[in-house]
Amino acid sequence: MDKPRNQLITEKSIRLLQQNQYTSHVDSKLTKTEMKSWIEQIFDVKVEGINSSRVRAGRKTRLNSNSAGGRKMIIKLRSNSFIPLFLN
Template structure:
């Protein structure tokens, strides 16, 4: 996610992203630590209400709620892809 808040949080070593609404904080933490080889200090998550009208059905399955996560990394750890580094 790219927003003013997410960019501001990068300066505090916090990374924001949208995740599957079925994931738990523990599952998110394990995935981030294994995939990026970093240590996570903590996770905050919240459900974001869906946008748009209509009803959820087979033809329009995207009306379910989404989940936003903010991961705080321990000091001296960072995720290079978020910073534009290689």
């Protein structure tokens, strides 16, 4: 099972952190149940719910060739749980 590619840091994702929701880009083949079990095992937290959406591939330019599509997941944790934001 692939882990999340990277955490998504945008204005909206920072607002969602206040509601204990974490946004991440993941492999497009990863399912919600696989993501939930991975998060619960690695970070030792309880996941309340997951929302996912497909991300279209962007337009490739000369400067930015990293425009692959994939999937974005928003993970909502229980109120007493948290994930450290910047992990490698």
